[in-house]
Amino acid sequence: MSSVIDPAAARDHSGRRDPTIVMKHGAGGRAMRRLIQETLTRGFVDVAVDGVGIADMDDGAALRVGDRWLVVTTDSHVVQPAFFPGGDIGRLAISGTVNDLAMMGATEPLGLTCALIVEEGFTFPDLERVQQSMFDACREAGTTVVTGDTKVMGRGELDGVVINTTGVAMADAIVRDNGLRVGDHIIVTGNVGDHGMALMAHRHRLHIDAELTSDVAPLNAMIRDALRARPGAVVAMKDPTRGGLSSALHEMAEKSRVGVLIREELVPVNPVVRAAAEMLGLDPMHVANEGKAVLGVRGDDATVHAVLAALRTHPQGANAAVIGECVATRPGDVVLDTGLGKRLLSEYEGELLPRIC
Amino acid sequence: MPDLVSGSSAAPARPRGADELKFRDPARARELAGAIGHMVAQIGRTPVTVMHVCGSHEQAIAKFGLRQTFPEGLDVIMGPGCPVCVTDLPEVDEAVVLAEDGVRVVTYGDMLRVPGTARSLAEVQSMGGQVDVVYSAAQAVEIARDTTAPVVFFASGFETTAVATAAILVDDPPPNFFVLSAHKYIPPVMEIVAEMPETRIEGFLAAGHAATITGWGIFERFVDRHHIPVVVAGFEPLDILAGLAQLVELIRDGRPAVVNTFPRCVTREGNRIAQQQLWRVFRTTGGNWRGIAHVPNGNLRLRDEFARFDARRQFRVDLKRLWSQAPAALTQRCICGDIMAGISSPEKCALFGKECVPDAPVGACMVSSEGTCRIWHQYGGHPKL
Amino acid sequence: MCLGVPGRVLEVNGQIAQVDFFGVRRETRLDIIDEPVQPGDYVLNHVGFAIRRIPPHEIEETLALYELLLHEAEHDIMAADVRGEIDATRASAGGPDA
Numbered sequence: 001m002s003s004v005i006d007p008a009a010a011r012d013h014s015g016r017r018d019p020t021i022v023m024k025h026g027a028g029g030r031a032m033r034r035l036i037q038e039t040l041t042r043g044f045v046d047v048a049v050d051g052v053g054i055a056d057m058d059d060g061a062a063l064r065v066g067d068r069w070l071v072v073t074t075d076s077h078v079v080q081p082a083f084f085p086g087g088d089i090g091r092l093a094i095s096g097t098v099n100d101l102a103m104m105g106a107t108e109p110l111g112l113t114c115a116l117i118v119e120e121g122f123t124f125p126d127l128e129r130v131q132q133s134m135f136d137a138c139r140e141a142g143t144t145v146v147t148g149d150t151k152v153m154g155r156g157e158l159d160g161v162v163i164n165t166t167g168v169a170m171a172d173a174i175v176r177d178n179g180l181r182v183g184d185h186i187i188v189t190g191n192v193g194d195h196g197m198a199l200m201a202h203r204h205r206l207h208i209d210a211e212l213t214s215d216v217a218p219l220n221a222m223i224r225d226a227l228r229a230r231p232g233a234v235v236a237m238k239d240p241t242r243g244g245l246s247s248a249l250h251e252m253a254e255k256s257r258v259g260v261l262i263r264e265e266l267v268p269v270n271p272v273v274r275a276a277a278e279m280l281g282l283d284p285m286h287v288a289n290e291g292k293a294v295l296g297v298r299g300d301d302a303t304v305h306a307v308l309a310a311l312r313t314h315p316q317g318a319n320a321a322v323i324g325e326c327v328a329t330r331p332g333d334v335v336l337d338t339g340l341g342k343r344l345l346s347e348y349e350g351e352l353l354p355r356i357c
Numbered sequence: 358m359p360d361l362v363s364g365s366s367a368a369p370a371r372p373r374g375a376d377e378l379k380f381r382d383p384a385r386a387r388e389l390a391g392a393i394g395h396m397v398a399q400i401g402r403t404p405v406t407v408m409h410v411c412g413s414h415e416q417a418i419a420k421f422g423l424r425q426t427f428p429e430g431l432d433v434i435m436g437p438g439c440p441v442c443v444t445d446l447p448e449v450d451e452a453v454v455l456a457e458d459g460v461r462v463v464t465y466g467d468m469l470r471v472p473g474t475a476r477s478l479a480e481v482q483s484m485g486g487q488v489d490v491v492y493s494a495a496q497a498v499e500i501a502r503d504t505t506a507p508v509v510f511f512a513s514g515f516e517t518t519a520v521a522t523a524a525i526l527v528d529d530p531p532p533n534f535f536v537l538s539a540h541k542y543i544p545p546v547m548e549i550v551a552e553m554p555e556t557r558i559e560g561f562l563a564a565g566h567a568a569t570i571t572g573w574g575i576f577e578r579f580v581d582r583h584h585i586p587v588v589v590a591g592f593e594p595l596d597i598l599a600g601l602a603q604l605v606e607l608i609r610d611g612r613p614a615v616v617n618t619f620p621r622c623v624t625r626e627g628n629r630i631a632q633q634q635l636w637r638v639f640r641t642t643g644g645n646w647r648g649i650a651h652v653p654n655g656n657l658r659l660r661d662e663f664a665r666f667d668a669r670r671q672f673r674v675d676l677k678r679l680w681s682q683a684p685a686a687l688t689q690r691c692i693c694g695d696i697m698a699g700i701s702s703p704e705k706c707a708l709f710g711k712e713c714v715p716d717a718p719v720g721a722c723m724v725s726s727e728g729t730c731r732i733w734h735q736y737g738g739h740p741k742l
Numbered sequence: 743m744c745l746g747v748p749g750r751v752l753e754v755n756g757q758i759a760q761v762d763f764f765g766v767r768r769e770t771r772l773d774i775i776d777e778p779v780q781p782g783d784y785v786l787n788h789v790g791f792a793i794r795r796i797p798p799h800e801i802e803e804t805l806a807l808y809e810l811l812l813h814e815a816e817h818d819i820m821a822a823d824v825r826g827e828i829d830a831t832r833a834s835a836g837g838p839d840a
Contacts, residue, residue, distance in 0.1 A: 020483065020484075022479070022480070022483040023479075023483065024716065030716065031716055204490060204491075204492060206492050206768070207496075207768060207769055208766055208767070208768055209766070209767040209768065210765060210766040210767060211765075271764065271765050272764075272765040272766060274764075275763050275764035275765045275766045276766045278747065278763075278764075279745075279747050279763055279766060279768070280492065281745050283420075336422070337422075338420070338421045338422045339381075339383045340381070340383050340386050340421045340422055340423060340426065340594050341421060341422025341423055341424065341425035341426050342422045342425055343419060343420075343421075343422040343425075344735070346735030347735075350470070350715070350716065353466030353467075353469060353490055354466045354490065354492045355465070355466045355467045355745065356465045356466070356467060356492065356514065356518065356745055356788070356789050380804075385808065388812055389808065389811065389812065392811060392812050392814075413745065413746075465789070492789070492790065493789050493790025493791075494789055494790060494791070495771055495790045495791075496790065514789070517746070517788050517793065518788065518789055520774050520791070520793065521771075521774070521788065521789045521790065521791045523774075524771065524773040524774050524791060527773075528773065565746075566746040566786070566788060566793070569746070569786065569793055569794050570793060591804075592746065595808060596804075599804075599807060599808050599811055602811045602812075603811055606811070606814060618804075618807055618811075619804070620800050620803050620804060620807070621796050621797070621800040621801050621803065621804050622746075622786050622794050622796060628774065628775075628776040628793060628794060629776060630774055630775065630776055631774040631776065631793060634773070634774055
């Protein structure tokens with residue numbers, strides 16, 4: 001298992017720090033994780049937490065309350081454009097937080113907070129659209145906004161609208177993103193890359209005319225059914241948002257200290273997304289999702305199929321598929337079997353850009 | 358993993374045209390790889406060393422995990438085939454200075470993170486400079502048409518990409534549109550590599566898309582001069598394997614010749630209309646390719662007839678002010694030149710994976726998604742998987 | 743270098759074509775293509791420009807080329823084997839002086 005690359009050296013590299021925050025620090029890859037680890041969590045990680053705290057860098061926190069867990073998560077949502085095919089920032093703000101709770105195993109949110117920061121000049125009809133989307137998404141997720149806050153900033157001081165939501169839920173058992181073991185199966189709940197590709201087509205004025213629709217949706221009902229299908233079988237979960245499926249798999253593999261072997265032909269990708277990605281020189285596995293989950297499942301074939309069947313009863317899970325398994329070789333790495341050969345799946349660094357070369 | 362296949366039953370069918378399907382068939386790929394292995398064995402000495410001069414070949418080799426299928430005795434070296442990587446520091450600096458001076462600079466996504474002397478365009482952008490990414494040369498003109506302010510298209514790429522720049526320049530662009538050409542011309546650098554005294558290269562795999570424009574005929578003189586076979590190959594996995602099989606066959610038979618294994622796109626004459634446009638707008642000049650050498654006739658610059666669109670002639674660009682801001686000379690320890698020339702590899706570089714990573718690239722090979730170091734870093738070089 | 747993407751021409755409007763790239767439609771310029779195209783033709787595209795009309799029969803030609811390469815490799819191995827056998831036969835028949 002010799003490699004010319006020293007993954008530890010690559011990962012811990014911080015020799016040349018950027019003098020200021022740049023876009024890659026928000027892009028979901030290593031730069032963002034480093035920003036959080038080296039700057040934002042400093043001091044907080046030293047405070048002992050009974051449960052899952054900030055040091056764990058999971059989708060949210062889990063605090064012990066009696067013999068149950070209080071799961072909390074918070075997320076600020078910015079998206080350009082605010083309205084995109086398949087959704088808008090309102091739907092995103094609710095779904096993102098509901099899904100982060102669900103990824104911890106907390107599928108019944110007690111309620112959400114919502115803080116809205118709006119730029120002067122943002123129109124009332126647009127704001128009403130965002131509000132309606134939030135309301136609809138809450139109804140889908142079986143939850144509601146219980147408190148909120150509004151601020152207005154001057155023209156040019158922010159871009160349109162920013163929404164922060166915080167979610168709380170109680171859970172009997174929690175699921176972590178570091179629970180994988182050798183032999184576990186990896187499931188993805190549907191086509192990857194839909195959200196990011198729909199946005200990118202808009203954002204870079206690519207004049208692409210295609211049915212590209214964001215997958216943004218609350219997943220808690222589907223995840224609840226998957227967890228109930230075989231209690232205890234789902235041992236790890238993560239939503240592959242920024243950085244795409246690749247980032248989620250890398251984080252799970254690194255934290256669980258197992259190798260992950262993915263068979264490319266099994267990864268479901270919408271044909272149009274695949275074509276658009278190929279045109280722009282991108283890999284759909286690097287592209288963001290807002291309505292997908294990656295599950296680690298432990299057990300025999302019947303168990304795996306029971307979980308898969310539960311996912312597929314939901315429209316968001318219709319294309320759910322087993323895409324690979326956890327292996328003992330190359331712990332922390334994600335290996336992709338392309339059908340022609342194997343390679344290490346890369347993790348995209350920085351903001352995704354279309355390339356011509 | 359017996360359950361994987363059944364688990365995937367709901368996965369949608371792949372979006373493949375019949376042709377694409379055939380060009381990615383794993384069984385056929387194994388056969389071709391086997392054929393290459395047989396022929397390398399017939400040559401009876403190792404390694405047999407060939408070079409491709411195309412980043413997209415490396416990209417496809419890495420993306421599909423093809424290196425795993427190459428026989429042990431075959432060394433496939435990536436040459437100076439990435440136009441972004443070989444863009445020289447002063448060329449990036451010109452764009453950086455323009456953007457810092459408030460001129461709107463538009464460029465291809467690949468160029469954004471290429472380090473200049475002091476910084477990249479991405480850094481200028483994060484500091485508030487107006488830098489836009491375009492996917493097509495036509496889009497760069499559109500941006501200029503939407504404004505009266507000057508728009509500079511920082512145009513990079515080999516002749517394939519340069520013809521698009523030429524096409525928009527002959528199509529009467531608005532007067533506020535300017536081109537800062539970093540375009541490169543690939544044939545001259547093959548001469549440089551072939552003439553390097555340390556070179557071990559026994560054959561070249563030439564870039565199919567560049568040859569689509571220039572035609573495979575231009576390699577005939579090269580072969581006559583250097584007695585090294587050249588095979589033009591396409592970019593699907595089977596195209597690359599077939600190209601390598603053909604090249605190894607020519608080496609085995611001691612037959613220095615040009616063979617075109619990409620007939621669906623490449624002809625002997627190439628695309629005459631594109632050539633006419635290319636040479637109407639551009640002329641070749643000598644220039645430095647980052648980390649390689651001074652390449653005579655390696656740079657494409659605008660002809661005098663197009664001077665009014667030439668950013669170099671229409672703007673006063675003072676690069677000196679960047680020189681004092683250059684970071685500590687990490688770049689001096691960078692061996693990108695040797696890597697691109699095929700005489701070294703990333704694992705022999707002291708910076709690779711340490712001071713030089715995709716996040717904070719030092720050398721050009723780490724910048725571009727098709728740079729050798731970037732690809733090795735992302736895909737693990739040649740690890741046994 | 744040069745990301746080239748093959749696509750099928752849907753309609754032609756002067757120097758601009760609508761091209762279908764496996765489900766993605768995009769405008770492509772025809773300024774520098776080497777021969778006229780019409781709907782149904784396949785073209786190779788780079789940075790928004792079609793640079794080559796791909797004649798369908800040449801896709802078949804590419805495939806035929808693969809066969810030929812495989813055949814060549816096989817053929818020569820067999821030839822080598824045959825030569826090896828002949829050499830071996832000679833050696834066992836009479837030795838170096840025979």
